[in-house]
Amino acid sequence: MLEIIDPLEPDELPWRNLYATPDFISWFDEVLPEMGHNEVYSDLSPYEQTFAVFAEYVAGEYFSDDRRFKKLSCTPDHHVWEFKTEEVRVFGWVPQYDSFICCFGDGKDQIELMQSYGRYIAQTAFVRNNIDLDEPKFLTGRRHSDVISTKD
Template sequence: MATIEELYTLGKIEKYVPDLGPDQHIERVLYLSLELVEWINTTLSGMPRRAGRDLTPLEQVDNIFSNYISGKKMVGEYQKLMPQKYAVWELKTADIRIFGWFVRQRVFIATHADTATNIKGQKLYRKYIKKVRDYRKRINLTNPKYTTKGLGDVL
């Protein structure tokens, strides 16, 4: 068994480190599964900006990750998915849905993502909850692997 920090040191997960402005500081930690890193580098990076949007999907994800890490207030971007006992969370941008969990307060691991259109149109929420739970079981993370606390307690 390993801590989340040890898994990072071993190269089993990545830490997202944004370019923060001079007035921004790291307030929270965001880890990414290697599967999600691959999806970002191959699929997300090639998605064009949709009509009526100011940002590409990749820019949206970068912004929300940076906002999370810099400690900005997150209202409406996070949602704990049902059933809540599994403590799987969804991080939302206009075009992308990112799934993962809080290991503890201010430490989130994002494991999977897809477009909002796919998630909603194909009703994939249960599939992604299962994917997160399966990933959480596979990694050799020390207990407790996640917290079931509410958003006010984990941010």
């Protein structure tokens, strides 16, 4: 059911694992490339921004205390994390150390306009609770060092 996201070059080895639900893969392949782009935010398109942060994650780059990857503190009991770029938010969870499962994505401006953080958090927890994974289905740590290592 889960698919591997491998954003690295063929000669690079992964340090961390990145997975996605089929619905996320559809969004990533079909919706994200067509998302509007505000050049005030970045020279990179939303797709390029997301691909870049995924490559940095999988390659094992330093993410500690970084806004690009964070646990959503407003819902500590749901244990939902997000990847953040200038224009995109990706919601998911950490099933085991050095792994992340992408569940939902959307544009930052759209999330703020529709005030949909709570909805995405609840939907992510629902998908996680209903997916066929070994228990425990997620790590409960709050700090980066509780869920990811760094190769450097």
